[in-house]
Amino acid sequence: xxxYGSVIQIQEGKLEEYKALHAAVWPEVLKTIYKCNIRNYxxxxxxxxxxxYFQYIGxxxxxxxxxxxxxxxxxxxxxxxxxxxxxxxxxxxxEWWALMEEVFHVD
Numbered sequence: 001x002x003x004y005g006s007v008i009q010i011q012e013g014k015l016e017e018y019k020a021l022h023a024a025v026w027p028e029v030l031k032t033i034y035k036c037n038i039r040n041y042x043x044x045x046x047x048x049x050x051x052x053y054f055q056y057i058g059x060x061x062x063x064x065x066x067x068x069x070x071x072x073x074x075x076x077x078x079x080x081x082x083x084x085x086x087x088x089x090x091x092x093x094x095e096w097w098a099l100m101e102e103v104f105h106v107d
């Protein structure tokens with residue numbers, strides 16, 4: 001199992017829309033997340049930033065992320081979420097949510 005943390009900004013004026021979307025995530029999207037080996041998934045908010053945390057239990061992260069990206073219902077979901085988000089300035093060109101370095105963990 002691998003832990004992932006990532007960060008993105010919320011577009012100004014879009015926080016309530018983003019919260020409303022995530023208060024009622026589509027069951028098909030949740031099913032795809034699960035099928036792509038993601039568990040214990042949370043998104044937190046503070047001061048214009050969204051922080052995502054999840055655990056990946058699969059064997060090939062990129063294969064699972066590609067599978068998720070090809071899912072039509074997930075693509076439809078992202079078409080609603082992405083306009084609410086804004087890349088952080090230090091994100092790599094290929095990143096949307098910028099991966100974070102884990103500096104501490106305890107079980």
